[in-house]
Amino acid sequence: MRKRFGRLVENVGWARVIIAAFLALLFAVAPLVGIRVDTSLSDTLLRVGMNGIMVLAMVPMIQSGCGLNFGLPLGVIAGLVGAVTSMEFNWTGFAGFFMAIVFAVPLAALLGFLYGLVLNRAKGDEMMIATYVGFSSVAFMCMMWLLLPYKNPLMLWGFGGTGLRTTISLEGFWLTVLDRFLSFRIGEFFFFPTGTILLFAFGCFLVWAFFRTKAGTAMTAAGSNAQFARANGVDIDRMRVLSVVLSTVLGAVGMVVYEQSYGFIQLYMGPFYMAFPAVAAILLGGATINRATIVNVVVGTFLFQGILTMTPSVINGILRTDMAEVIRIIVSNGMILYALTRKVQAKKR
Amino acid sequence: MSGAEAFDSPGAYVKGEREIADKTLLHMRNVQKDFYGNRVLEDINFEMKRGEIIGLVGENGAGKSTLMNILFGMPVIRETGGYEGAVLIEGEEAHFRNPLDAIDAGIGMVHQEFFLIPSFTATENILLNRESSKYNILVEIFGERLRTLDRAAMRERAERAIRELGVDISPDTLVSDMPVSYRQFTEIAREIDREKMKILVLDEPTAVMTESETDTFLAAMKRLAAKGIGQIFISHRLREILDVCDRIVVLRDGRIIRDLPSSEADVRKIASWMVGRDVGDSSLRRVRKEETRPAILSVRNLRVDMPGEKVRNVSLEVRRGEIFGIGGLAGQGKLGIPNGVMGLHPSDGAVVFDGRTLRLNDPLESLRSGMAFISEDRRGVGLLIDESIALNIAFTAMQVQERFIAKIPGGVKWRDEQALRACAKEYIDRLEIRCTGPDQRVVELSGGNQQKICVAKVLAMSPKLLFASEPTRGIDIGAKRLVLEVLREFNERYGTTIVMTSSELQELRSICDRIAIVYEGKIAGILPSDAPLEEFGLLMLGTGAREGEPVHA
Numbered sequence A: 001m002r003k004r005f006g007r008l009v010e011n012v013g014w015a016r017v018i019i020a021a022f023l024a025l026l027f028a029v030a031p032l033v034g035i036r037v038d039t040s041l042s043d044t045l046l047r048v049g050m051n052g053i054m055v056l057a058m059v060p061m062i063q064s065g066c067g068l069n070f071g072l073p074l075g076v077i078a079g080l081v082g083a084v085t086s087m088e089f090n091w092t093g094f095a096g097f098f099m100a101i102v103f104a105v106p107l108a109a110l111l112g113f114l115y116g117l118v119l120n121r122a123k124g125d126e127m128m129i130a131t132y133v134g135f136s137s138v139a140f141m142c143m144m145w146l147l148l149p150y151k152n153p154l155m156l157w158g159f160g161g162t163g164l165r166t167t168i169s170l171e172g173f174w175l176t177v178l179d180r181f182l183s184f185r186i187g188e189f190f191f192f193p194t195g196t197i198l199l200f201a202f203g204c205f206l207v208w209a210f211f212r213t214k215a216g217t218a219m220t221a222a223g224s225n226a227q228f229a230r231a232n233g234v235d236i237d238r239m240r241v242l243s244v245v246l247s248t249v250l251g252a253v254g255m256v257v258y259e260q261s262y263g264f265i266q267l268y269m270g271p272f273y274m275a276f277p278a279v280a281a282i283l284l285g286g287a288t289i290n291r292a293t294i295v296n297v298v299v300g301t302f303l304f305q306g307i308l309t310m311t312p313s314v315i316n317g318i319l320r321t322d323m324a325e326v327i328r329i330i331v332s333n334g335m336i337l338y339a340l341t342r343k344v345q346a347k348k349r
Numbered sequence B: 001m002s003g004a005e006a007f008d009s010p011g012a013y014v015k016g017e018r019e020i021a022d023k024t025l026l027h028m029r030n031v032q033k034d035f036y037g038n039r040v041l042e043d044i045n046f047e048m049k050r051g052e053i054i055g056l057v058g059e060n061g062a063g064k065s066t067l068m069n070i071l072f073g074m075p076v077i078r079e080t081g082g083y084e085g086a087v088l089i090e091g092e093e094a095h096f097r098n099p100l101d102a103i104d105a106g107i108g109m110v111h112q113e114f115f116l117i118p119s120f121t122a123t124e125n126i127l128l129n130r131e132s133s134k135y136n137i138l139v140e141i142f143g144e145r146l147r148t149l150d151r152a153a154m155r156e157r158a159e160r161a162i163r164e165l166g167v168d169i170s171p172d173t174l175v176s177d178m179p180v181s182y183r184q185f186t187e188i189a190r191e192i193d194r195e196k197m198k199i200l201v202l203d204e205p206t207a208v209m210t211e212s213e214t215d216t217f218l219a220a221m222k223r224l225a226a227k228g229i230g231q232i233f234i235s236h237r238l239r240e241i242l243d244v245c246d247r248i249v250v251l252r253d254g255r256i257i258r259d260l261p262s263s264e265a266d267v268r269k270i271a272s273w274m275v276g277r278d279v280g281d282s283s284l285r286r287v288r289k290e291e292t293r294p295a296i297l298s299v300r301n302l303r304v305d306m307p308g309e310k311v312r313n314v315s316l317e318v319r320r321g322e323i324f325g326i327g328g329l330a331g332q333g334k335l336g337i338p339n340g341v342m343g344l345h346p347s348d349g350a351v352v353f354d355g356r357t358l359r360l361n362d363p364l365e366s367l368r369s370g371m372a373f374i375s376e377d378r379r380g381v382g383l384l385i386d387e388s389i390a391l392n393i394a395f396t397a398m399q400v401q402e403r404f405i406a407k408i409p410g411g412v413k414w415r416d417e418q419a420l421r422a423c424a425k426e427y428i429d430r431l432e433i434r435c436t437g438p439d440q441r442v443v444e445l446s447g448g449n450q451q452k453i454c455v456a457k458v459l460a461m462s463p464k465l466l467f468a469s470e471p472t473r474g475i476d477i478g479a480k481r482l483v484l485e486v487l488r489e490f491n492e493r494y495g496t497t498i499v500m501t502s503s504e505l506q507e508l509r510s511i512c513d514r515i516a517i518v519y520e521g522k523i524a525g526i527l528p529s530d531a532p533l534e535e536f537g538l539l540m541l542g543t544g545a546r547e548g549e550p551v552h553a
Helices: A002-012 A014-033 A037-056 A058-063 A072-088 A093-120 A126-147 A194-210 A214-224 A226-231 A236-262 A275-284 A294-319 A324-348 B002-008 B017-023 B064-071 B075-079 B099-104 B122-126 B138-142 B151-165 B180-193 B211-226 B238-244 B267-275 B336-341 B363-368 B378-382 B389-401 B417-430 B447-459 B477-494 B505-511 B533-540
Strands: A167-169 A184-186 A190-192 A264-266 B024-035 B038-049 B053-057 B084-089 B107-110 B199-203 B230-234 B247-252 B255-261 B295-304 B311-319 B323-327 B347-353 B371-374 B405-408 B412-415 B465-469 B497-501 B514-519 B522-528
Touching: A002 A014, A014 A037, A014 A275, A014 A294, A014 A324, A037 A058, A037 A072, A037 A190, A037 A194, A037 A236, A037 A275, A037 A294, A058 A194, A058 A214, A058 A236, A058 A275, A058 A294, A072 A093, A072 A126, A072 A236, A072 A264, A072 A275, A093 A126, A093 A236, A194 A236, A194 A294, A214 A226, A214 A236, A214 B389, A214 B412, A226 A236, A226 B378, A236 A264, A275 A294, A275 A324, A294 A324, B024 B064, B038 B064, B038 B230, B038 B255, B053 B064, B053 B211, B053 B238, B064 B075, B064 B199, B064 B230, B099 B107, B107 B180, B122 B151, B122 B180, B151 B180, B151 B211, B180 B199, B180 B211, B211 B230, B211 B238, B230 B238, B238 B267, B247 B267, B255 B267, B267 B533, B295 B336, B295 B497, B311 B336, B311 B497, B311 B514, B311 B522, B323 B477, B323 B505, B336 B347, B336 B465, B336 B497, B363 B371, B363 B389, B371 B447, B378 B447, B389 B417, B389 B447, B417 B447, B447 B465, B447 B477, B465 B477, B477 B497, B477 B505, B505 B514, B505 B533, B514 B533, B522 B533
Parallel strands: B053 B230, B053 B247, B107 B199, B199 B230, B323 B497, B323 B514, B371 B465, B465 B497
Antiparallel strands: A167 A264, A184 A190, B024 B038, B024 B084, B247 B255, B295 B311, B295 B347, B405 B412, B514 B522
């Protein structure tokens, strides 16, 4: 029995076992401090749907050997531009949501292509370069949000009438269109955001399918053993650029999904820390720096978002202090740190 | 050090056992060494007297380095389970736990690669950690480590050491500004400066030197010998060995084959002793084919920049349907040829394959044209170590020839898992790969089985020409035989031309039609595989062609 438990832990990984146990504990304790389990579960699912695609965006770059996509803000920015452009034309409902994606994807592909070229010049240091690409693109856009010629008064600063606001409400445009699509309730408190979850599942399927194609296989090989890939006729640089484009596009789509659920478009410093929760989630799901699967994405997103949902309510209920932010930071940064040290270990071997 | 003093006053010798022990500087007695159950040294016995120079020769892998590692107390020996037998220095058994112990006992080693600090001068390098120093007040507070360097004394000591070698190096030159050979001298000067030095091991020191530098060096060796320092000289250049050594010890397959005075040896004899036994396994040997077949691969003036295996200028022709061997000592460039043709290392020259000029430096082009490659670097280049057996076997065929792909309307090239697994199963049976099934990860397999995967991978491509680089390196006898048999079978049944590179001449002779020997990045000669062994030996040492030996083609 003990042996079997030991093997199970080894297979699943200590980090996941501990976090899952912690999450289970939170759910168990919740009723005692007057928090409904079904509400919590519903919130968790909603957040999984909101964040899932951005976690999924990590997969292509990890698989191609470019490491964790700390440059996710680039995709996020494309998602933001798509959203405000769609609003500019006053599209509402599903049309608004889809037009946001239609505008975001080509921009993300272009930015991803350039970003990929940069990363190919920095082989071995991708993650550090990626972090700075992300940060600097946010800084650059801080200027652009002010200068871009958007005209819809709902998005502009109230005074002066130029420049986009920091927070733009989607109320009356495409707020929660996807969440509400085919959604249903069980009882009074459990809401299932069918559309968002379906889109996440569809995204997972597409990525899974891609890695079963010829190109996807070549990409995996490029990341798993670059010398092998080259010796077998794979154009590594091309595969890497392609993976970065995919990651960035997924990041952009993920951002539009996030916005519709969240209800606001957050510009300026909004995308600054977007990469970290996604990175932490996929690592928590059991991915390493050079290997990630869809299971990692789903498990990781659920655990990470579960912790984020449960800690504010439960811990605050018990301690009567605001611990949520502290725990979020410990879990996300701790997870990243943990994964990076494991990379060093693997290299030593 | 009573032993050393005894040498200085020979009159003090006590007759009998003691005297014998004292005269013998180094005695290796029944030394044996296993690496993971693989015997690499067996029953090594030899003695070295004061002032004697012993030439140690043998092919790569004969056990020279292991023997010297034992003498020098290298940690790798202990980590792999130590050795049997005894090393006696001046009659006393030595137990070196690390190289520092060996240095204390008066053993010096000059390595092939330099252990020097480039930004230090010759003096500083020679006296590193043994500097002359003077007292200053800080010593009272912080201890001996803070004594002031006595630059003048140091310079003088360094000059003396350099002078002893008979070269003209300024003690103030930075190592980074020196030509390679001077660095070698600096390294030796460092050993000479040690007062207690009794035994000096020189591991291919002349490999980087010009002819005149080599002469200077050999003269320096003789001078050191005259001072009573015993030397073990490892070199592949037999002329130097014959020139400078008193005795020659020939190692082969971990055993001492010959131990004789150099006056009784000549280049030809040594060469044949080195490459050795002509018994081997001749069951695989084939009846030679007629020599009129057309060429399938012709290489002209190929140069390949592969680190450690540079190809300088190689021209050769491989005939359709033959098994062509490429042999030679390690580092001479034999591995560079397949790696260059397959586009893995920067190369130039003209390669015509199957009537078409090949674009170089493009692996995909080489693969598409119908060539395949079993890399010598199994884990690095040959395998996707973390992926399944099935994917590894099918990968190249999938990427290059679009096999194992199920096309779905809309142009999606879907991986055909079923075909993948079926193919893997077939090769698992055929090559007797020991595994749990096609889905097992390659990293979990033994070296021999991993190599079989590499073989399966190229066979799955049905190539016109197959490069097999060291296909049997590091695998057990059974797997070795199987790999060779499969290659042979493939060649005979499908007429696949095979170019096999190997460090083991016997292996090449057992399977190839013709064998090219590479020396210093060029083809030293091409011989039919049943040519006398010593001719191969001479070519490997770069002496064959120069003496105008009959070289067959």
